[in-house]
Amino acid sequence: xxxxxxxxxxxxxxxxxxxxxxxxxxxxxxxxxxxxxxxxxxxxxxxxxxxxxxxxxxxxxxxxxxxxxxxxxxxxxxxxxxxxxxxxxxxxxxxxxxxxxxxxxxxxxxxxxxxxxxxxxxxxxxxxxxxxxxxxxxxxxxxxxxxxxxxxxxxxxxxxxxxxxxxxxxxxxxxxxxxxxxxxx
Numbered sequence: 001x002x003x004x005x006x007x008x009x010x011x012x013x014x015x016x017x018x019x020x021x022x023x024x025x026x027x028x029x030x031x032x033x034x035x036x037x038x039x040x041x042x043x044x045x046x047x048x049x050x051x052x053x054x055x056x057x058x059x060x061x062x063x064x065x066x067x068x069x070x071x072x073x074x075x076x077x078x079x080x081x082x083x084x085x086x087x088x089x090x091x092x093x094x095x096x097x098x099x100x101x102x103x104x105x106x107x108x109x110x111x112x113x114x115x116x117x118x119x120x121x122x123x124x125x126x127x128x129x130x131x132x133x134x135x136x137x138x139x140x141x142x143x144x145x146x147x148x149x150x151x152x153x154x155x156x157x158x159x160x161x162x163x164x165x166x167x168x169x170x171x172x173x174x175x176x177x178x179x180x181x182x183x184x185x
Contacts, residue, residue, distance in 0.1 A: 038097075039097065039098065042097075042098070043095035043096060043097065044064045044065055044066055044095070044096055044097070044098055044100070045064065045093065045094070045095055046064075046066070046088070046090050046091065046092055046093060046094045046095075046096055046102060047060050047061070047064060047092060048092035048093075049061075049085040049088050049092070049102075049104060050080075050085055050086065050087075050088065050092070051080055051081070051084050051085065051086075052084060052085050053081070053083065053084055053085075054070070054083060054085075054106065057085050057104060061102055065098040065099060066096070066098075066099070066100055066101075066102050067099055067100065067101045067102065068101075068102055068104060069101045069102065069103045069104070070103075070104055070105075070106060071103050071104065071105050071106075072105075073086065073087075073105045073106050073107065073108055075108075076107060076108050076109075076110055076111045076112070076170070077107050080107045081107065082107060082108070082109045082110070083106055083107060083108075083109065084106065084107050085104045085105070085106060085107075086105055086106065086107045087104070087105040088102060088103065088104045088105070089102070089103045090102065110169060111135075111169040111170035111171050111172075112169070112170055113167040113168060113169055113170070114134050114135060114136070114167065114168060114169075114170050115134075115165060115166075115167060116136075116155070116162055116163070116164060116165065116166045116167070116168055116174070117130050117131075117134065117164060118164040119131075119152045119155050119164070119176070120152055120153070120154075120155065120163075120164075121151060121152065122151070122152050123150050123151055123152070124141070124150040124151075124152065124176065124178055125150065127152050127176065131174055134170075135170035135171055136168070136170070136171070136172055136173075136174050137171060137172070137173045137174070138173070138174060138176065139157075139173035139174055139175040139176075140175045140176075141175070141176050141177075141178060142175070142176070142177050142178070143177070143178050143179070143180040144177055144178075144179065144180065145179075145180060145182045145183065145184040145185065146178075146179030146180065146181075146182075146184060147179065147181065147182070147183055147184075148179040148181075149179055149180065149181030150178050150179065150181075151178060151179040152176055152177070152178060153177045153178060153179055154176070154177035155174060155175070155176060155177075156174070156175045156177075157172055157173070157174055157175065162174070
């Protein structure tokens with residue numbers, strides 16, 4: 001039997017038809033299985049967790065069949081309560097699959113502590129940007145008799161003297177004593 005004759009035979013067409021039917025049946029069954037396994041078309045809506053506590057956020061996510069994943073945060077936000085959610089990913093309102101991890105960032109208990117830099121014998125013009133770059137605020141400025149005008153003579157916080165290497169919370173107000181340019185008597 002020649003090859004051309006085989007391609008035009010009834011047996012070849014029957015086998016070809018069976019192969020095509022088998023491919024369609026297997027494809028259909030595979031797609032139905034994928035739809036049921038992946039829950040195609042079924043979504044959960046991500047709730048807005050901003051400002052809620054950990055326990056409320058966890059309960060809300062469990063109610064929506066979602067999983068909470070806490071991320072570390074060093075950025076204190078005074079607009080939100082301590083240990084509340086300040087950020088989440090994916091954002092509220094997004095449609096996600098069941099058991100999807102929702103990454104939340106919590107507000108720490110306060111500003112992180114920062115090392116106080118060396119400020120003594122520096123000019124106010126140098127000290128102010130140094131403090132502000134570290135997140136501190138310049139508090140009250142008091143002048144004393146000293147020949148070095150605007151030279152930092154003393155550094156304090158809440159009435160207590162501080163020195164280089166002390167740790168203070170970020171955004172603390174640091175008070176400075178500066179020279180006024182007059183000779184001490």
